[in-house]
Amino acid sequence: MTMKLTTDPSAATLLPIAKKEGVSTVWDRHRAMQPQCGFGQLGVCCRICWKGPCRIDPFGDGPQRGICGADADTIVARNVIRMIAAGAAGHSEHGRHVALALQGVAEGRLPAYQIRDEAKLRAVAAKLDICTEGQDIPAIAAAVAKATLEDFQNQDHDAPCNWIEASLTKKRLERLQALHVLPHNIDAVITQIMGRTLVGCDADPVNLILGGIKGALADFDGMCLATELSDALFGTPSPVITAANLGVIKPDAVNIAVHGHNPLLSEVVCEVAGQMDEEARKAGAKDGINIVGICCTGNEVMVRHGIPLAANYLSQELALITGAVDAMVVDVQCIMPSVSEIGACFHTAVITTMAENKIPGATHVDFKEETALESARRIVATAIDAYKRRDPRRVNIPDFKQTAIVGFGVESVVGALATLNAEDPLQPLIENIANGNIRGIALFAGCNSTQVAQDSSFVTMAKKLAANNVLMLATGCGAGSFAKHGLMTQEATLEYAGDSLKAVLTAIGTSAGLNGPLPLVLHMGSCVDNSRAVQVAVAVADKLGVDLDQLPLVASAPEAMSEKAVAIGTWSVALGIPTHLGTMPQVTGSAKVTELLTQTAKDLLGGYFLVELDPNLAADKLLEVIEERRKGLGI
Ligand code: CUV
Numbered sequence: 149m150t151m152k153l154t155t156d157p158s159a160a161t162l163l164p165i166a167k168k169e170g171v172s173t174v175w176d177r178h179r180a181m182q183p184q185c186g187f188g189q190l191g192v193c194c195r196i197c198w199k200g201p202c203r204i205d206p207f208g209d210g211p212q213r214g215i216c217g218a219d220a221d222t223i224v225a226r227n228v229i230r231m232i233a234a235g236a237a238g239h240s241e242h243g244r245h246v247a248l249a250l251q252g253v254a255e256g257r258l259p260a261y262q263i264r265d266e267a268k269l270r271a272v273a274a275k276l277d278i279c280t281e282g283q284d285i286p287a288i289a290a291a292v293a294k295a296t297l298e299d300f301q302n303q304d305h306d307a308p309c310n311w312i313e314a315s316l317t318k319k320r321l322e323r324l325q326a327l328h329v330l331p332h333n334i335d336a337v338i339t340q341i342m343g344r345t346l347v348g349c350d351a352d353p354v355n356l357i358l359g360g361i362k363g364a365l366a367d368f369d370g371m372c373l374a375t376e377l378s379d380a381l382f383g384t385p386s387p388v389i390t391a392a393n394l395g396v397i398k399p400d401a402v403n404i405a406v407h408g409h410n411p412l413l414s415e416v417v418c419e420v421a422g423q424m425d426e427e428a429r430k431a432g433a434k435d436g437i438n439i440v441g442i443c444c445t446g447n448e449v450m451v452r453h454g455i456p457l458a459a460n461y462l463s464q465e466l467a468l469i470t471g472a473v474d475a476m477v478v479d480v481q482c483i484m485p486s487v488s489e490i491g492a493c494f495h496t497a498v499i500t501t502m503a504e505n506k507i508p509g510a511t512h513v514d515f516k517e518e519t520a521l522e523s524a525r526r527i528v529a530t531a532i533d534a535y536k537r538r539d540p541r542r543v544n545i546p547d548f549k550q551t552a553i554v555g556f557g558v559e560s561v562v563g564a565l566a567t568l569n570a571e572d573p574l575q576p577l578i579e580n581i582a583n584g585n586i587r588g589i590a591l592f593a594g595c596n597s598t599q600v601a602q603d604s605s606f607v608t609m610a611k612k613l614a615a616n617n618v619l620m621l622a623t624g625c626g627a628g629s630f631a632k633h634g635l636m637t638q639e640a641t642l643e644y645a646g647d648s649l650k651a652v653l654t655a656i657g658t659s660a661g662l663n664g665p666l667p668l669v670l671h672m673g674s675c676v677d678n679s680r681a682v683q684v685a686v687a688v689a690d691k692l693g694v695d696l697d698q699l700p701l702v703a704s705a706p707e708a709m710s711e712k713a714v715a716i717g718t719w720s721v722a723l724g725i726p727t728h729l730g731t732m733p734q735v736t737g738s739a740k741v742t743e744l745l746t747q748t749a750k751d752l753l754g755g756y757f758l759v760e761l762d763p764n765l766a767a768d769k770l771l772e773v774i775e776e777r778r779k780g781l782g783i
Pocket of ligand 1: 409443444460461481482593594595596624625626674675676709710712713
């Protein structure tokens with residue numbers, strides 16, 4: 149039974165305990181929800197006004213138009229672009245927080261933060277075309293923050309956002325400009341989507357989808373700036389050896405799980421935990437404080453500091469069922485509201501921190517950048533207090549953890565390649581792609597979903613692509629899956645990589661001082677860090693003088709579920725990348741929208757969605773796409 153729900157080995161220990169304790173998990177609720185609403189699955193349910201809800205009969209017998217006259221194409225298109233708007237809002241709100249924090253640091257207002265990576269800040273300034281000559285670090289930070297915040301303020305429709313302009317190939321920008329889908333202002337574009345999808349507004353599915361693509365590109369803009377400014381503030385990732393899965397929770401430590409997305413909170417919690425370690429020991433925790441990560445906050449601190457990852461999305465509740473998490477500190481996004489109830493079943497303090505993200509039953513510690521240290525101290529003290537209430541008889545920490553070598557940002561990938569060719573670091577990568585040692589590159593991203601046995605599609609696809617010599621990058625819960633299942637190890641490279649891929653990864657890893665190959669899948673970070681993968685692709689495309697839609701590059705979200713994944717997938721398509729989805733998107737109630745996203749997009753943008761629920765077939769299809777692209781390049 150367990151294996152149908154999840155392939156995470158720690159679930160086999162913990163699900164029976166959940167049952168015994170009377171705790172319902174995401175999988176219980178999924179089962180209770182069956183059968184799920186078919187109209188919703190097809191995207192033909194419209195709740196945009198309250199003459200409705202309306203739904204279109206997919207079999208053609210019942211109503212083909214809603215009460216206002218909207219047909220399935222209009223309804224599906226409106227629904228999907230509202231998802232994009234929500235996803236873009238989440239990512240760019242995260243980005244805005246980081247940009248405002250950078251501004252605060254520049255102005256000396258935020259004692260908890262500093263510019264930890266000055267070189268990165270300078271590189272970002274150069275990228276944004278900001279002159280830094282004779283400027284000190286605070287002045288550069290101020291100028292970078294200003295240029296970034298313009299992406300939320302610019303009112304000139306013809307002037308694209310600064311970050312997107314600095315982040316794509318020239319050809320791609322021209323192509324997107326010609327379609328009028330380059331965003332000029334993240335907030336405005338999101339607002340436009342909400343406005344044009346009101347009752348009685350935009351009814352043209354093509355026009356709606358183009359508006360959605362613009363929203364998705366605003367999402368991309370928000371991600372680029374979130375990633376790069378976080379690097380400047382908190383450090384740029386470099387390879388680090390750590391571990392993943394629930395076995396990283398320690399029986400004799402005060403365990404604090406940081407969960408959500410935004411590093412502004414988790415970074416300070418990590419720092420303060422170090423300072424309060426002695427207090428935890430005094431409370432009886434002989435291993436002091438142990439921070440573990442969940443979801444993308446987990447990925448952020450994992451790639452920057454080697455903090456171990458306890459869980460990806462679907463196993464967040466299992467972390468609590470170990471009975472050994474003393475505090476779960478959450479910020480924004482992907483936090484199941486059920487965690488407060490489960491925490492209450494045990495001794496766990498579930499702590500919300502963001503004014504706009506509260507959960508009934510959780511403790512709220514208001515987090516503001518200005519008073520971050522105080523809040524973090526309160527959070528850590530709450531965890532130590534909770535630890536004192538922990539019942540050791542209810543502790544069940546599964547004995548599963550895997551080593552994971554993580555932290556492959558653009559800088560570290562280029563740095564590793566530079567050990568082979570210092571003058572022209574990209575050359576070895578390009579050579580190996582051209583000669584076929586590496587057939588292509590696949591970026592795995594996105595969530596877990598209860599529609600797929602947790603992690604199974606990620607792992608199945610990765611093993612097949614590896615055997616076929618595809619270089620793999622990963623972010624988000626995809627990265628979490630691979631880390632938990634041991635695919636971010638050198639052993640995995642030796643076991644699963646095809647011969648030529650193995651040879652390349654070994655050559656790079658060895659010359660970069662790793663004493664063996666690079667791991668089979670390179671962990672690039674959180675969801676916003678998908679922008680890192682694009683940066684690598686843009687560098688390769690620029691060097692070859694081609695556009696992104698010519699590269700043997702594919703993306704896959706085999707277990708996607710979040711509206712954010714809809715936004716990411718759509719910009720991926722807009723950048724020219726064939727993008728696989730392994731869960732059924734809620735658009736199939738409109739043949740027109742489905743065709744737009746899976747076929748017309750190919751002509752307009754070069755990228756397109758490819759939906760395949762079977763991970764084996766999906767891998768085959770991506771391999772075919774890669775070969776087609778190679779042919780196009782004549783390699
Ligand atoms: Ni942002 S969005 S479930 S945590 S990847 Fe994980 Fe990643 Fe999806 Fe959420």
